[in-house]
Amino acid sequence: MALINNAHLRDKIRNAQNVAVLTGAGISAESGIPTFRGENGIWNKLSPQELASFEAFYRNAAMVVEWYRQRRQIINNASPNPGHRALVEIEKLFPHFTLITQNIDGLHQRAGSHNTIELHGNIMENYCIRCGRHFNITEFDHIIDTSFDHVPRCDCGGLIRPNVVWFGEMLPQDALEHAFQAAEKSDLFISVGTSAQVRPAADLPFLAHENGAMLIEINTELTPLTPLVEAFFQGPAGIILPQLHQEMQEIRQAA
Numbered sequence: 001m002a003l004i005n006n007a008h009l010r011d012k013i014r015n016a017q018n019v020a021v022l023t024g025a026g027i028s029a030e031s032g033i034p035t036f037r038g039e040n041g042i043w044n045k046l047s048p049q050e051l052a053s054f055e056a057f058y059r060n061a062a063m064v065v066e067w068y069r070q071r072r073q074i075i076n077n078a079s080p081n082p083g084h085r086a087l088v089e090i091e092k093l094f095p096h097f098t099l100i101t102q103n104i105d106g107l108h109q110r111a112g113s114h115n116t117i118e119l120h121g122n123i124m125e126n127y128c129i130r131c132g133r134h135f136n137i138t139e140f141d142h143i144i145d146t147s148f149d150h151v152p153r154c155d156c157g158g159l160i161r162p163n164v165v166w167f168g169e170m171l172p173q174d175a176l177e178h179a180f181q182a183a184e185k186s187d188l189f190i191s192v193g194t195s196a197q198v199r200p201a202a203d204l205p206f207l208a209h210e211n212g213a214m215l216i217e218i219n220t221e222l223t224p225l226t227p228l229v230e231a232f233f234q235g236p237a238g239i240i241l242p243q244l245h246q247e248m249q250e251i252r253q254a255a
């Protein structure tokens, strides 16, 4: 059963020059990484503001860094899934392709994606909030394990934090700029595995649509974005994306 049975969408895929993709936690679900809002969602136990915020870190750095260490262990044992790999192949079909992710797990890069924008940072990177010194994971874990209160401190006395964007924090300016530009320029914008609720990331598909892009959404459930899309492919990204790649390749080759 073909995914793409809409002539309008076929034409768009045939002629598209600029394609942008936004991914969320859903694309890593099949790699065994829990999403935020799913049934075993991370936030079911503790709310995001209690964990993914500077206030939480300042109040209880040991708890927050332990939470990130647990997430890092799951990510280290995870591998890119067919959804990540299909995006690497879809990238090759179009002259300009930008992959924008909200995920901090680095799985797109491990799958081989190139032009990747990490809107919310990367869990494998850590830095001192006072002097800005970067620490790799081995150094970071050693500092946590050898400190009397498991609070990671730099030699300068500053706290060391994960290089991720917390709630209430600005996104990295250049990443956000590039993401907005890619959305504005896109002919085709594909939203994959995101509940489309956290802003400003969630604004990207709406901005693309305002600028004339055709939207495709891949998700196991409906989202606030679904009413706006040309095609909603309901199902796991690891199943849908390889099939979408196959059909896009046939359309582009027949052109």
Ligand code: BV8
Residues within 6 Å of the ligand: 023, 024, 025, 026, 027, 029, 030, 035, 036, 037, 038, 041, 052, 102, 103, 104, 120, 164, 165, 166, 167, 168, 169, 170, 171, 192, 193, 194, 195, 196, 197, 198, 199, 200, 201, 218, 219, 220, 221, 223, 235, 236, 237, 238
């Ligand atoms: C900022 C990094 C301001 C850390 C993250 C009220 C209204 C509007 C906005 C706000 C508001 N109150 C506060 C805000 C701003 C806030 C926000 O948007 N809050 C929301 C909750 C309302 N945003 C911020 O704070 C941002 N900063 O606004 O700064 C500012 C301005 C000027 C000056 C100073 C400050 C910062 C937001 C970034 C927070 N950091 N992550 C970490 O990971 O620990 S957010 C984190 O949550 C993710 O990065 C992601 O963005 C979000 C989770 O969303 P998803 O990725 O979509 O995951 P989710 O679990 O929700 O959904 C998974 C989806 O996949 C589901 O739809 C599911 O159906 C689907 N799925 C599941 N399995 C599969 C699947 N799909 C396909 N296949 C499958 N197999």
Ligand code: ZN
Residues within 6 Å of the ligand: 128, 129, 130, 131, 132, 133, 154, 155, 156, 157, 158
């Ligand atoms: Zn320092």
